[in-house]
Amino acid sequence: MAVAIELAGSALFSVDLPSNRQLDWNEIMTYEEYLDEVTTLITELYDLSDVAAIKHVMRAQADNFFARHDEEPTMRTQERAEHDAKTIFEQRNKSRPELAHKRSRRAVGM
Numbered sequence: 001m002a003v004a005i006e007l008a009g010s011a012l013f014s015v016d017l018p019s020n021r022q023l024d025w026n027e028i029m030t031y032e033e034y035l036d037e038v039t040t041l042i043t044e045l046y047d048l049s050d051v052a053a054i055k056h057v058m059r060a061q062a063d064n065f066f067a068r069h070d071e072e073p074t075m076r077t078q079e080r081a082e083h084d085a086k087t088i089f090e091q092r093n094k095s096r097p098e099l100a101h102k103r104s105r106r107a108v109g110m
Contacts, residue, residue, distance in 0.1 A: 028073050028077065031069065031070050034069060037078070039057045041081055042056060042088065045085060065088070066084075069084075
């Protein structure tokens with residue numbers, strides 16, 4: 001099922017939804033709300049400081065992780081925010097493997 005979406009002051013988007021999924025507009029967050037929610041989830045789920053979580057989300061944003069979220073409003077749901085928070089947390093050291101290596105050496109007392 002294709003749904004046309006027009007947000008105030010933005011372009012018209014056409015989004016394909018699974019045929020068994022009904023779109024609930026109350027589930028859709030603005031792009032800014034979505035980034036805030038992902039950041040909050042990272043702090044709550046992984047016991048990181050606000051500053052650390054913000055850095056991870058900003059790094060993901062700089063790497064265009066959220067590009068489709070900006071273009072497709074239906075991607076900005078609570079369920080997707082939980083998935084993205086987990087993905088960003090798991091990816092946090094992949095771009096800087098030297099940090100993961102230093103931490104693992106410290107953990108074993110080297």
